[in-house]
Amino acid sequence: MYTFTVVRQSPEPFFAARVPYVVAMIELIEGPRLMANIVDCNAASVHIGMPVSVLFDDLGDDVHVPLFRPATGATS
């Protein structure tokens, strides 16, 4: 994880129902960075440099997106 923020409010009902949620910039091992949410973790435990692994989720409305969660068995 390159950097992150925890979103605490949103004017949009879809996101307001999900606060607080983590928006992060993920640096892939291959080099590029992308934005994604970090899921399956407590927002308070998220920190820069933590290893994460990808999963693909169905957000509804036929939107399938890559998300990330704390990597299991990885060393930071």
Next chain:
Amino acid sequence: MTSTGVVIAGVGEAEVNWKTDLSAVDIMAVAVHRALADAGLGVTDVDGVFAISPYFWMPSLTLAEYLGVQPRVSDSTNMGGASVVAHVGHALRAIQAGACEVAVIAYASTQRSDTGRLVTGSDALPYERPYGPLFPISSYALVAQRHMYEHGTTREQLAQVAVTARQWAALNPGALKPEPITVEEVIASPLVSDPLRRLDCCLVSNGGGAVVVTTADRARRLPKKPVRVLGTGESHTHRHIAAMRDFTTTAATASSAAAWEMAGLGPRDMDVVQVYDAFTINTIVGLEDLGFCAKGDGGRLIEAGTGPGSKLPVNTSGGGLAYCHPGMFGIFLLVETVRQLRGECGARQVEAARHGVAHAFGGVFSGHATVVLGSDA
């Protein structure tokens, strides 16, 4: 120091408030007329129109139509909050080329009265949209978080930016938030997008402003002391935050380097500094990237003091955090720099201010424009 032969001859503001019955183009026009009156010119002198506003698809056309001006040069370049500061460079080159002689640059928004929120036509990046970052604060929060991680910038240093802004605002009779606040109060204000809190955010107000740019020759026949445009620069590395290359260094390095080189001056020559403070992190990153300190030392520079009476007076109007913030603050950076260099700032006047720099960010640390201004001793 070389002369560009181009000056700012007049400045004006209008409807800097919480409630207005005017429209955004009304406000731009009032500000333009005030700036022209300040310069000792009239609307029939205008042959260059530069404007930006989130309310209009073609802002310079809308403004020129309203003013009754058929310009020889028209420019609606949109670099977000950096637009009007970039327009100074565009106007300078147009005037130097002889394409126009009297240019007006204007901005206005009535966002407070219309919605109480930021009014923007900003488009979302499809690769950010599904993840729900708040526009624009989450982008600045991602930078703040990384800056704290890489450089040890503290929550207290961020808060001090807001505290100092209020100290300046207390000296500005037009400021919308002159009440003092403490570092503790900033840190206790509600989180919006970590690590940024409510009091790290600029105000949501109405307002507009305008400046008049013309030749030094023309200004010689005008009543007020002109302020010389000494250097200009603009740049960008990205539009959306996910495409930013280095989250702690912005294209302000490039825009300011160009402006310093053109002016033949540097940070140490500046008596007064305006850096667009949409959020507290902006002032810290801006001071670093303009060269007022090494990368990573911005928080310590803020701690050392940038308020009234300090050696480095920054955002002397109170800035976007405490003076006003009608969506884009760029025009107010220019107006304040000109007024400081003319000695018109009353209780907040920086003594013997001869050189000043205005730097604006647009988008999400995206658009950058720097202007160096100077007055004759």
